[in-house]
Amino acid sequence: MNWTGWTLAMSLMATPALADIEDARDLMEEGRFDEAYDALWPAARSGNAEAEELIGVMYALGLGVEQDYVRAFDWYLRASLKGHPGAQSGIGWYYETGLGLPAPDLVRAFLWYQLSTIGGDPDAAISVEEVVKKMTPEQIEHAQELVDDYRVWLYPFR
Numbered sequence: 001m002n003w004t005g006w007t008l009a010m011s012l013m014a015t016p017a018l019a020d021i022e023d024a025r026d027l028m029e030e031g032r033f034d035e036a037y038d039a040l041w042p043a044a045r046s047g048n049a050e051a052e053e054l055i056g057v058m059y060a061l062g063l064g065v066e067q068d069y070v071r072a073f074d075w076y077l078r079a080s081l082k083g084h085p086g087a088q089s090g091i092g093w094y095y096e097t098g099l100g101l102p103a104p105d106l107v108r109a110f111l112w113y114q115l116s117t118i119g120g121d122p123d124a125a126i127s128v129e130e131v132v133k134k135m136t137p138e139q140i141e142h143a144q145e146l147v148d149d150y151r152v153w154l155y156p157f158r
Contacts, residue, residue, distance in 0.1 A: 036054075058072075088113075096113075107135075108143075
C-alpha cells in the first residue's frame with residue numbers, strides 16, 4: 001500500500017470515532033446524557049482524549065451519571081496526559097480548589113493551568129494569573145520547574 005492509500009485507510013478508520021464524539025456532543029446539547037455517555041464510552045475506553053474529557057465533564061457536573069469529583073478528575077487526568085488543554089485546565093481547577101482531592105495543591109494547579117496555556121487554552125492564562133496571587137515565590141519556582149519537565153514531554157515543539 002502506498003502512502004496515499006495508507007493515509008486514506010487511517011482516516012477512514014478514525015472517522016467513526018470522530019463522528020461518535022460529535023454525535024455525543026449533539027446529544028449532550030439536547031440534554032440526552034445517557035445516550036451521549038453510551039456514544040462516548042467506546043472512544044474513551046480506546047484512549048481518545050476528547051471523549052475522556054467529555055466523560056470527565058459528565059462526572060464533574062452529574063450529567064447522566066452520578067456526580068463524582070474523583071471519577072471526573074480521573075477522566076480529566078487521562079485526557080490531560082495526552083495533551084488535551086481543556087482537561088488540563090480542569091485538572092488545574094481541581095488542584096486549586098482541592099475538590100475531590102485530599103487538599104488543594106497550588107503548585108500542581110499552576111502546573112496544569114500553565115500546560116493548558118501552552119496547549120492553546122486562552123482562558124487558562126487567566127487561571128495562571130489568579131493562582132499565582134495565592135502562591136509563595138518558592139511555590140512558583142517549583143511549579144515552573146515542573147512545567148519545564150512536562151512541557152518537553154507533552155509539547156516537545158512548543
